[in-house]
Amino acid sequence: MKKLLLLILTLSASPTFAQTADSAFSISGKIxxxxxxxxxxxxxxxxxxxxxSSKIIDGRFAFKGFISQPCNAILDIKDEKQDYLRFYADASDMTITGIDYPLKEWVISGSPINADEKKLTAFLAPVKAEEDKYYAAYSQASKNKNQVVLDSLDELEMAxxxxxxxxxxxxxxxxxSSDRSAMAILENYGYYAEADEVEPLYEVLNKNVKESKNGETVKKMLDIYKTVAIGEMAPDITQPDTTGKPLSLSSLKGNYVLVDFWASWCGPCRKENPNIVKAYQAYHAKGFEIFGVSYDNEKGTAKWKKAIVDDGLSWKQVSDLQGWKNATxxxxxxxxxxxxxxxxxxxxIIAxxxxxxxxxxxxxLLVN
Incomplete structure (x- = not known):
């Protein structure tokens, strides 16, 4: 399960990201x-x-440029320690200071969104502790190949x-009024979520946040969620099948249809395929069809077709071979x-x- 401004770089004494909007940012640092x-x-x-990159001179460095919206950023010093500072770049003049290592403990000032991020991190501390325990348990179960434990942990993931x-x-x-709120909605409701979860959060955002790039993206996400909500008619999909012939989802009307989004490179997808095969074998003769949509890219065409054979996926399969840029x-x-x-x-759409x-x-329940 998977997740920022297209920046064209120009190099100068103080490295600068090329202008793509009128929001300037600058970072001044001291180590x-x-x-x-x-x-x-x-x-x-x-x-x-x-x-x-920026040269460190007498313990100081600087970056400057223009960005269209607050976005994820990382500072790192390439050496054997592989240490880094994760933060948000926004339209501010921020200062970053530290001793040396670890970079993740450096102090950021002058940036409203990073101040809000600090608040959110502290607020989420109980959840972070639970996540750390979960991933440690999952790692151990994977190492021990304990499928019973892995299955139980999978059940816990959505909870x-x-x-x-x-x-x-x-x-x-x-x-x-925080840009961090819009970003938090995108980060946490951008998958396996519904319009009725997102709409109350979008509506509470103030006017400036709604009109920001991230606010506009939240609105776009919400509008799409509404069109594909349970009870709505599924938008038609037409993409090439494995032979290159266009195939439409609407051609399967008259059957119960599972629209399955997957990819040959997606481990969780491949793990789920046996469950789908089992359902297909049990209910295909009773009017159940599957319309597979692959997020493989053109370079992965052979792997996509091989995965179909290897996993026994005998139903309809399509892909525009654009990876994550698949039209769907x-x-x-x-x-x-x-x-x-x-x-x-x-x-x-019923489920x-x-x-x-x-x-x-x-x-x-449906077929019988």
């Missing part, structure tokens, strides 16, 4: 015990990462996500896979994300 060397800034926005969302909701309601990513707001939707015989036994249980 006590590192007098010379290079420090790197990576900015993530719009699905892209752009990196630049843990929902618990975190209750914390995020509280934070957003208490901080409606925007059409259905698919930002994490595996994901699926179950449609009734008329093409109406979502039926993993494990949930799919066969649902089909047993």
């Amino acid at each position: 006590e015990n590192i007098k010379t060397g290079l420090i790197y800034l990576t900015v993530y926005i719009g699905g892209n990462a752009r990196k630049d 843990m996500t929902m618990r975190k969302r209750t914390f995020i909701k509280t934070f957003v309601l208490a901080n409606p 990513s925007e059409q259905y707001y698919i930002k994490a896979i595996p994901a699926n939707l179950l449609l009734d015989k008329n093409g109406k 979502k994300n039926l993993f494990g036994k949930k799919l066969t249980d649902m089909l047993a």
Whole structure:
């Protein structure tokens, strides 16, 4: 399960990201015990990462430029310690100071969004402790190949996500004027979420945040969620099948249809495939079809076709071979896979994300 401004780099004495909007940012830094060397800034926005470097002179460094919205960023010094500071770049003149290592303990000042991030991090501390325990247990179970424990932990994952969302909701309601609130909505409700979860959070944001780039993205996400909500007709999908021939989802009307978003490179997808195969074998003859949509890219065409054979996926398969830029990513707001939707015989969405036994249980009720 998976997640920033396209920045064109120009190098100068004080590294500068090229202007893409009118919001200027600058970073001034001071390191006590590192007098010379290079420090790197990576900015993530719009699905892209752009990196630049600055010379450290007498323990000081600087970056400046223009960004269209607050975005994730990382500062790191390339050496054997592989240490880094994760923060947010925004339209401010921020100062970053530290002793030397670890970078993650450096202090940021002059940036409203990073001040809000500090508040959110402290607020989420109980959730973070639970997540750390979960991932440690998952790692140990994977190492021991204990499938019973792994399955039980998989069941806990969504419950843990929902618990975190209750914390995020509280934070957003208490901080409606913060850009960090809009980003928190995107980070935590950008997958396996519904319009009725997102709308109350969007509505509470103040006018400036709603009109920001991140606020506009929240609105776009919300609008798409509404079009693909349970009870709505599924938007049609037409993409090439494995032979290159266009195939449409609407051609399967008259059957119960699972729209399955997956990829050959997606481990959780491949792990879920046996459950889907089992459902298909049990209910295909009773009017159940599957429409697989792969998020493989053109270079992965052979791997996509091989995965279909290896996993025994004998149903309809399509892909525009654009990876995460698959047309359905925007059409259905698919930002994490595996994901699926179950449609009734008329093409109406009646359920979502039926993993494990949930799919066969649902089909047993519908078909029988």
